[in-house]
Amino acid sequence: MAYRVVTRTRTGSIAGVAAIVLIIVGFVLPAVAPRDMIQDLFTILTLLTLAQLWNLLAGYGGLVSVGQQAFVGIGAYAMFAGVILWGMDPVLAIPLGGLAALVLAVPTAFFAFRLQGAYFAIGTWVIAEVTRLLVAQWKALGGGTGTSLPREATSDIIGVEAIRSLFGVREAAARDILAYWLALTLAALTIAAIYWLLRNRLGLALAAVRDNTEAAKSVGVDARRIKWAVFLIAAFVTGLTGALIYVQTARISPDAAFSVTDWTAYVIFIVVIGGIGRLEGPILGVIVFYVLQSTLADYGAWYLLTLGLIAIAVMLFAPRGLWGLMSERTGLHLFPVQRRLLAIDPMSGQQPPKRGGPDDQ
């Protein structure tokens, strides 16, 4: 009997169409949505991108980094350097952020990859702190107190004038819309790229390395190279995201740009409650996080306590996250990556392989 390998599912195709519709709606949304909603969506989309990248690192690559704020911070500072020192357009300086993060990721990986498990996590955190302290010495960019993007740089960002006349809004609102569009593009491209990666043979290798590194090596998977690749890719895109966040904020300080709470702890929370090791996890997680944040933000310390308790509860009772819980119950996968072997029966289409062995159990 002949067989073929299938990844596609009906739910997956429906989800794909829905995702495209959602992205199109997202792009035309600024025509009707108020400015604070666009700002909120910007925050959600950048957090989603960071969460997807952390999920790629920890959930697929087994690299539990607590130092991703290093790449957000260095990316943001590189963008600021491009604008303030070399007079670049802030939006065009965003790629500098990615490159700077990539350059920082090489020595970071070199040192951190010598460490395992919890030591790796702490090692990445230490490197992020060292980077923060070094950047705080950069007097041209405000040193320890930070600085703002100069007025003349933010006033004529590429595309802002066109958005102003298109939607008939003020310059500041037009800048938010531009940043939002970029965040939407970055989030969509990141998810699409990770999805492509997972469906590729590299996705199988990643899963193999995560499940059992020794066994992966014994079948010819170069575990070291794969971890390097994942770490560098995640750092590059995290750097881009950091730069984009600070194009919108337009004000930077080392403490904010290298904040372990904002750029790593919240991101880990999102991935853990949503569901680690699944593309759907961070999407659900960021929605839950946003709802909690907007309903509990007025309660100060209680807000953080609640986040902590929810994280603990999810880890104890739903270790695969809320999405894991849902997909276990329903069998739902919006982004199917599993290869299934289907028999091609010339009489009646396809059916799953069935064959009784002598010791069927």
Added chain:
Amino acid sequence: MNLVELQDVSKNFGALKVTDAVSFAVPKGQALGIIGPNGAGKSTLFNLITGNFAPDAGRVTFLGQDVTRRPAMDRVRMGVGRSFQIPQPFEGLTVYENLAVAASFGRGRSEAAVTQDCIRILEDTELLRLANTQAGALSLLDRKRLELARAMATGPELLLLDEIAGGLTEGECQALIATIKRLHAQGMTIIWIEHVLHALTAVVERLLVLDFGRVIGIGAPDAIMASKEVREIYLGIEA
């Protein structure tokens, strides 16, 4: 032609000589069984052949090339396939995906190019009916089968089996022996470490006895099992 050859290979862990000037060769197409008491250095010997350990002295030759200093990854691609003593499946992947990753990376081919081979191996190892099952949910016998199938998927010239029959019931053991016999009959060269002697003697042409890291006997299974030294050391039978 000798597929794999060890010449005076030694490996020490501190003061302990785990492998002591071991020499033997396995011609292409032969099955060699390795027996010896616990701690005799059997698994270490495997790690020296796969490249997971580098020897302190001696030479390992595979396919006529000196591979003594070659890393494990290179040797997988040259055709050294192994199974682990304790099955180590990729639990989050399906049985088919376990084979696909081994075949694709072990041979450096695209996923599509190895699909048919994976299906054939699944058939040979009686795992086809479980192709879409998550490896983490398999029974012990099927995990052992998956170890064998995944090693086969890398496209080996030499198959190293580490106590693959251990822990199975008599019936399960027979099923696995039949599978290994079939692979060997198709020309596969095998080195097999096993405590379940009857499983070993049902397949191999030669037996090697290891004790305290030294080869104390190598030859036809009947002759080895009859030798006084082996009976004393390994089987603990007073001669």
